[in-house]
Amino acid sequence: MLRVENLSVNYGHVKAVKEISFEIKSGEIVSILGANGAGKTSALFGVSAVVKSKGKVFYKDKDISGFTTYQRVEKGIILCPENRRVFSGLSVEENLKMGSYLRGNYQKNIETAYRMFPILKERKKQAAGSLSGGEQQMLAVARALMSDPELLMLDEPSLGLAPVIVDQIFKALVELKRSGMSILLVEQNALKSLKISDRAYILETGRIVHSDDAKTLLNDEKVKKSYLGI
Amino acid sequence: MLILQSIILGIPQGALYGLMAFGISLIFRTVGVMNFSHGNAGMFSAFIALTVFLLTQNLLLAILCAVIFGILLGFLIEKFLMRPVKHLSHGGMLIITLGILMILEGLAQIIWGVNPFSFNELVSGPPLMFTLGEDGLLILPLNDLLITVISLGITILLAVFLKVTKVGIAIRARSQDEVGSKVVGINTNMIDGLVWGIGISLSALVGVLIAPKTTVTPTMMMNMQLYGFTAGVLGGFTSLYGSILGGIILGILEKIVGIYISPDYQLTIILLIIILMLAFKPSGLFAKKFEGRV
Ligand SMILES: Nc1ncnc2c1ncn2[C@@H]1O[C@H](COP(=O)(O)OP(=O)(O)OP(=O)(O)O)[C@@H](O)[C@H]1O
Ligand SMILES: [Mg+2]
Numbered sequence: 001m002l003r004v005e006n007l008s009v010n011y012g013h014v015k016a017v018k019e020i021s022f023e024i025k026s027g028e029i030v031s032i033l034g035a036n037g038a039g040k041t042s043a044l045f046g047v048s049a050v051v052k053s054k055g056k057v058f059y060k061d062k063d064i065s066g067f068t069t070y071q072r073v074e075k076g077i078i079l080c081p082e083n084r085r086v087f088s089g090l091s092v093e094e095n096l097k098m099g100s101y102l103r104g105n106y107q108k109n110i111e112t113a114y115r116m117f118p119i120l121k122e123r124k125k126q127a128a129g130s131l132s133g134g135e136q137q138m139l140a141v142a143r144a145l146m147s148d149p150e151l152l153m154l155d156e157p158s159l160g161l162a163p164v165i166v167d168q169i170f171k172a173l174v175e176l177k178r179s180g181m182s183i184l185l186v187e188q189n190a191l192k193s194l195k196i197s198d199r200a201y202i203l204e205t206g207r208i209v210h211s212d213d214a215k216t217l218l219n220d221e222k223v224k225k226s227y228l229g230i
Numbered sequence: 231m232l233i234l235q236s237i238i239l240g241i242p243q244g245a246l247y248g249l250m251a252f253g254i255s256l257i258f259r260t261v262g263v264m265n266f267s268h269g270n271a272g273m274f275s276a277f278i279a280l281t282v283f284l285l286t287q288n289l290l291l292a293i294l295c296a297v298i299f300g301i302l303l304g305f306l307i308e309k310f311l312m313r314p315v316k317h318l319s320h321g322g323m324l325i326i327t328l329g330i331l332m333i334l335e336g337l338a339q340i341i342w343g344v345n346p347f348s349f350n351e352l353v354s355g356p357p358l359m360f361t362l363g364e365d366g367l368l369i370l371p372l373n374d375l376l377i378t379v380i381s382l383g384i385t386i387l388l389a390v391f392l393k394v395t396k397v398g399i400a401i402r403a404r405s406q407d408e409v410g411s412k413v414v415g416i417n418t419n420m421i422d423g424l425v426w427g428i429g430i431s432l433s434a435l436v437g438v439l440i441a442p443k444t445t446v447t448p449t450m451m452m453n454m455q456l457y458g459f460t461a462g463v464l465g466g467f468t469s470l471y472g473s474i475l476g477g478i479i480l481g482i483l484e485k486i487v488g489i490y491i492s493p494d495y496q497l498t499i500i501l502l503i504i505i506l507m508l509a510f511k512p513s514g515l516f517a518k519k520f521e522g523r524v
Binding site: 048050068069070073074078079080081085086087088089090094095097098099101102103143144147 | 396399400402403406407409410411412413414415416417
């Protein structure tokens with residue numbers, strides 16, 4: 001589905017991502033794990049072309065390295081970014097409308113979104129900035145789903161959410177996978193994300209230091225201790 | 231009676247300040263740069279209108295050409311001057327707008343010289359007069375009435391465009407979160423170009439509408455730039471409706487100062503308003519919560 005070769009992301013002199021290669025097969029959930037500052041967000045930004053990067057990105061065997069962010073969105077590569085990035089002055093409804101700006105059937109998908117997060121329906125006329133942090137996170141996830149992603153990339157979707165809601169989101173991810181969506185997941189909660197993942201990559205200071213099946217990683221005491229802090 | 235008359239004369243002038251402020255605010259809240267070349271871009275467009283008019287004697291065509299030129303100029307400024315420095319620094323963008331200000335003035339001087347050209351009003355004819363009471367007489371020039379209607383009409387049109395259309399919502403979205411707007415698939419470069427185009431075309435329109443009063447010269451929009459900026463400060467740069475209200479308040483205030491105190495103090499008062507507003511209510515008179523950047 002997605003194959004990334006030698007991806008590097010630099011911010012001036014800061015080398016955030018150093019020539020990493022990874023792939024996501026169709027229908028997989030793949031996790032990228034790593035400590036704060038490891039370069040997870042930068043890697044996703046590189047895949048989405050939110051920041052400039054070096055290296056090659058193939059999507060369905062097509063070289064999309066030169067594509068802009070919106071061209072990648074058109075293809076169905078959707079990023080739900082870190083820190084929510086909702087449009088605070090726009091209403092909840094307008095935020096969701098922007099979710100289907102390029103792709104996805106607004107009428108159909110908004111029903112699904114409201115079913116998934118009923119609180120958003122109650123708040124639909126309210127400015128997104130007036131929502132609680134958790135509600136904004138739900139809105140960010142819902143907004144990403146509005147565009148019918150083929151490959152959904154989520155950057156810490158459970159940040160600031162109550163455990164019940166986190167479980168709800170993880171359950172939704174499993175369901176989305178079942179419906180055929182491919183998912184790239186970045187999470188602080190390594191244990192939880194490994195449990196629903198097929199495979200995982202471990203990132204340390206911009207490099208992939210380990211990668212394996214999620215099950216294997218979950219049973220590898222050394223990996224768990226040194227990288228995952230479980 | 232005098233006060234009513236100053237209000238009536240102040241509104242059309244203020245509506246133009248409002249249009250200037252609307253364009254400056256739209257650009258500011260979307261791309262985050264205070265456009266110092268706004269007035270001169272309108273001035274240059276007014277010269278385009280003048281040239282077309284001298285060639286064709288068709289005023290409407292001339293105005294249309296100026297507005298279209300304004301849209302193009304906005305797109306070009308964004309694409310070739312702003313985009314390359316967009317993510318480097320806001321200071322850099324600011325300096326570039328100052329550069330554009332000077333280049334446009336210099337170009338206009340080279341092409342058209344410094345002697346003023348007169349420019350026709352949209353409508354001529356005797357002003358509307360109303361008698362009130364014993365010896366009260368209110369004068370309302372037709373052209374002023376038309377300017378007000380056009381300005382308010384365009385403001386409402388643009389407000390509706392920003393409120394309900396998909397592209398309009400995308401403009402507001404982009405002004406609030408650049409990364410967020412990128413990841414939903416908004417072409418932010420295109421939106422920025424569009425915003426510059428709309429903004430400059432508004433200044434072009436103001437240029438041709440004010441030209442009968444100021445004449446067409448390379449410095450005709452100096453005051454407009456300053457007053458537009460002040461109206462924006464009054465309205466709070468994050469609120470587009472505030473811009474228009476700020477403009478009208480400013481227009482009325484200016485006439486009242488001119489009539490009751492002295493025209494010499496008009497500019498001083500404007501500067502005083504900027505300083506007081508920035509010191510005590512930097513978010514403007516009508517700032518709403520959760521609107522735009524800053
Ligand atoms: N805009 C930027 N300018 C300069 N350096 C940056 C920028 N963004 C990130 N960095 C640096 O790049 C490195 C990787 O950052 P990144 O945000 O990708 O990490 P992360 O793995 O997502 O961390 P976290 O778990 O805290 O979200 C860090 O050292 C960070 O300081
Ligand atoms: Mg991160």
